[in-house]
Amino acid sequence: MPQQEYPWKSLSASRNTNISDAIKVDGSKHDFYWARSHEGLPQLICKLPEAVPLDVTLPTFNGIEARLVEAGGECLLVMQLTDMTFEQLFYHLCLNLIESTRSADSAAAIVAVIAGRLKRWQKLLGKKSVPGMLTRQEQQGLMGELFFLRDKLFDWTGYRQAVECWVAPDEHPQDFALPGPTSVEVKCRQTTSPDMVKISSAWQLHQEDGDIVLAVLALGKGKEESAGHFTLASLVEDIRQTLASTPDASELFEDALFGWGYIDLPEYNVTWWQPASWRAYGVDGSFPKLTVLDLKQGIVDVSYRLSLPDCSSWEMDILDLKSAF
Known part of the structure; x- marks a missing residue:
């Protein structure tokens, strides 16, 4: 401003x-x-x-x-x-x-x-080196979660329940907690980057009860004002407009945005993106992962990169998650 x-x-x-x-x-x-x-x-x-x-x-x-x-x-x-x-x-x-x-x-x-x-x-x-400003990686991660909320959950359930499922802002190990219980960890990657995602914690793919699904959104470079293309700021505003007629869901959404670390800044309205594709993977006992159960004494936490082509045996239809509702 x-x-x-x-x-x-x-x-x-x-x-x-x-x-x-x-x-x-x-x-x-x-x-x-x-x-x-x-x-x-x-x-x-x-x-x-x-x-x-x-x-x-x-x-x-x-x-x-x-x-x-x-x-x-x-x-x-x-x-x-x-x-x-x-x-x-x-x-x-x-x-x-x-x-x-x-x-x-x-x-x-x-x-x-x-x-x-x-x-x-x-x-x-x-906890931020630049007050109020998300890093580029954080912005991309937030976009993935917002797209899952808007393009998936809004179609599968009511707006309030959809926003209530978004638990990442409350520092939950996974990003979404669906009924069932089913937890969804959302990752966002660029189409021009290697076909892998970063798992940043031993807790992200760990769950005592219920199922975990790893959902991956690929983003391509977008063009300003082109149909279906967006900035982080325009995506937030689009969701706000969708929720405008549902005050309770709108308030929950603003609280969640705030908890995530997002505030309206002009810097979030510069880079344009377009969603390319979704992939989903059922994270069962044989899925290639490191969780808290795998950490030997003395190892506090771990992060690692996961090769998605090597996870093809666990790939599933993301629409199957709708059955959780």
Whole structure:
């Protein structure tokens, strides 16, 4: 987002923490305002509908702090950017917080939702070298999961159940947990790369009960605005539009995206792709894999590359997964 477009750019520094010189956020359910601190730092202020205890501790991280204050007889929840390096990130965090509170119906609920979101952002940013930005490999992995969600699960079951099956954002060993139980690990590879996938953990193809299916999506280079071609951002937006009429599924999807580490950034709308093909493999006891049961004492974990041509004996029709529903 260009710097001059940030909503606080037109504001002057405020001598006090208040909303008298602030700009109310358009379309927000609650009273959110864009503001600047007396040092001129960007703020998002929520005027709470009633008073709450001010001693609630809110997470602070990566140059972003949050606090509850009383000013002018009003109870305010103030989010403030303290390091301008993270200005773009702060803007997207603010939008996420505004959207996440739509279902909150009291001041206490608003504070609880925002505190929970801030904790998730704190955890998310704590494990990334570039705050808010997924690596190229992570973007490709997310695209594979989103395509499985949209092109498979949305056709097989209701939207809410489909999104509930997406468990990767909750750090589950596999990406999807279907009824049965059947777990699906989704891998995404480029058509121009070697015909193999990386198994990044001894847990990915391990399951105590039920079945595991390895689903592999091949992606080819796409062209801008061509039919069926997409960027990561346009794929996310397409799913959002699909879920727009199902608010509960839409909210779950946004939570899952956030848990995965995705926020709306212009960098995700640059590279275009087109889906080429799906393949699926039934991971049984004889499937070539390394799991936690194979690790000798002293080996904590392992990652390895799996040759797909050597797995042809275990290939199955991905449509067979529909029977899980």
